[in-house]
Amino acid sequence: MKADTYFDHEHINQVLDEMEVLVIGMHDGESIYQTPVHFGYEEIDGQYTFWFHGDDSHTTGRLLKADPHVGFELDGGQKFLLVPKPFHYSAEFKSVIGQGIITQVTDHQSMLHGLNVMTDHYIKNHPQFTDKMLGKVAVWRLDANKISARIHIPAGLKDMKPGQKLSGSETVYGDPNTTVDLDALASASVNADYSDVYADDKKKK
Template identity: 30%
Template sequence: MRRKEREITDTHQLQQILEECKVCRVAMQDKDGLYLVPLNFGYQYQDGKLTLYLHSSKEGRKISALSQNSSVCFEMDCSHKLVEGDVACAYSYEYQSIVGNGTAHIVDNKEEKKQALSILMRHMTEKAFEFTDSMADLVAVIKIEADSFSGKGHHL
């Protein structure tokens, strides 16, 4: 990271960013090139290990791309605020973000899939939901295990 003074390494601060962000952009590659898609997500963050859970249609470019190449990059950002200045060069922008790389897998195990959907819904709504087998069968669940990630923030 070029701007080391903006790096966030504190586990509690990283958890706060994960909690505040509601959209994760996932980049993948297929035979047609790079593909970037914004998705709602849920997560588990324990002992420095980050796992993201996303849901998707069972068909489409995203699922096809992940079946060809499971390597992904992801990004999420939040806490946006424009900081005004007297001249254009004095303007700035406050933010917090997490960027990382990982491996994506389609979750096949029904119990893991239902748990992942519950984690996602709890993150998005702060409510507990349970899923039946038939509900879980309607969607694909993507699990991204982060190989590496970093936090960054800029606050004036």
Template identity: 30%
Template sequence: MRRQDRKVTDIEEIKGILNSTRIIHLGMMDGDYPYVVPLHFGFEFIDKVLYIYVHGHHEGKKFDLIKANPHVFIEIDGSDEALVSGGDIPCAYSSVYSSVMGRGNASYLDTVDEKAHGLQVLMNHQTNREFTFTEAMVNSVGVVRIKVLDYTAKRRRQLEEDIIMPSLTK
């Protein structure tokens, strides 16, 4: 990471970044080219290791790609984007942002208990609610757990001298 002054290492601050958004961009290899798909996700730390859970239909391109090559890359943008004005200097513009990126190994969860746990983590992250899953519900979807082998987190904070403009989203 080039900008060490923006590096985030505190686990609680990293959890804050992850909790500020609901979408992960999951990168997989599709032959010679990367394939990236946005997905809802859930996460947990177990013994300081980050685990990400995603789900989907049992069949489909992302599941086929993971089966062929379990090495994946994650990218998560925090939801704190705002434009920092550079005034009359276009190259001085920037954004307030946060992100977590990393590489990991994806695996399909096989047992009902593992899948139900992954779905519970995902749904709790998405809704802040606990749910009860029937075996039929659990068996109706595929659940993937990503063990994130290494990651970096980064944040550009709003400084008092920054002139913040609203995000330019439509």
């Protein structure tokens, strides 16, 4: 298990509060069908419930009726960063993954509750939904039975002070005879010529 994986509610909620899209993976015969949805969530005594809406006559509704067991994921906060070691580039990100069972709710009270929870995730102090607003919308509840969060910060950056920038030279990981100019590496594009960035110290002598 990775050290930056969390199962406690505080870290999971922290990530979920920052996410904007829930991706659900459903069984479609021998393949997996994925769909992104807007969502809201509730955590009550450690039990996570996600709410989303759509049209039950489309693919999502058909597949969920056939098999309500799903996998899901949310991710965000991606940053591609320069780090001291080991390979000078790494990624910062946050994510939540899990599994659960989806149920379509049909009673108006549950539908209204789900729609309000979902809208609360994006807009605070919004007008509450009413029965007249339901129309033909379908509302689903995802009850998670497995869930975890990951908050990844590259190891080379964890000990850096806020605002601190990398500069100067660093020894290339695993090769004490080669150094990298961090200033040049930070400004180089992906397709740049790196001949002036990496230098074999043995050749210099």
